[in-house]
Amino acid sequence: MTTLPRATDILPAGSWDPGTAADRITLDYDSRHRRRFRLRAASGLEFLLDLPRATALRQGDGLRLEDGRVVLVQAAPEPLVEVTARDAATLVRLAWHLGNRHLPAQFDGDRILIRDDHVIVLMLHGLGAIVRPVRAPFDPESGAYAGGGHHHHGHGHDHSHGP
Numbered sequence: 294m295t296t297l298p299r300a301t302d303i304l305p306a307g308s309w310d311p312g313t314a315a316d317r318i319t320l321d322y323d324s325r326h327r328r329r330f331r332l333r334a335a336s337g338l339e340f341l342l343d344l345p346r347a348t349a350l351r352q353g354d355g356l357r358l359e360d361g362r363v364v365l366v367q368a369a370p371e372p373l374v375e376v377t378a379r380d381a382a383t384l385v386r387l388a389w390h391l392g393n394r395h396l397p398a399q400f401d402g403d404r405i406l407i408r409d410d411h412v413i414v415l416m417l418h419g420l421g422a423i424v425r426p427v428r429a430p431f432d433p434e435s436g437a438y439a440g441g442g443h444h445h446h447g448h449g450h451d452h453s454h455g456p
Contacts, residue, residue, distance in 0.1 A: 351366065
């Protein structure tokens with residue numbers, strides 16, 4: 294029985310040179326939030342992701358294997374909704390409403406990308422948003438309390454989730 298190489302360390306995007314990667318792994322948003330999982334990289338390299346805690350892997354992160362090789366993490370394209378607005382003030386207001394609902398959101402210039410949710414899309418239309426389906430990599434903000442990519446947020450809080 295062959296023991297799989299283990300990836301036990303994450304090199305945050307921007308802290309290492311992706312040109313030195315030994316391989317790459319392309320994963321959707323849900324698959325990038327892991328602690329322990331068997332993965333197969335693009336060239337067929339199999340390895341075990343073995344982290345101390347579940348971590349949200351980001352586009353451009355590196356997974357350092359025990360032998361020193363690094364595997365580049367890429368965000369896979371997936372079905373999303375692009376949210377735009379007629380002006381910056383409306384877009385900021387839309388962002389506030391999305392944040393108030395604790396939805397993962399990616400801010401990309403003059404647009405916001407979210408996962409498709411018909412209830413949220415109806416709300417956004419009602420608030421003056423321009424929405425359209427897109428297929429793109431999803432790498433949402435990790436949040437102010439993420440602590441290096443971890444989102445710990447209990448829902449026993451007192452602030453309102455109203456419109």
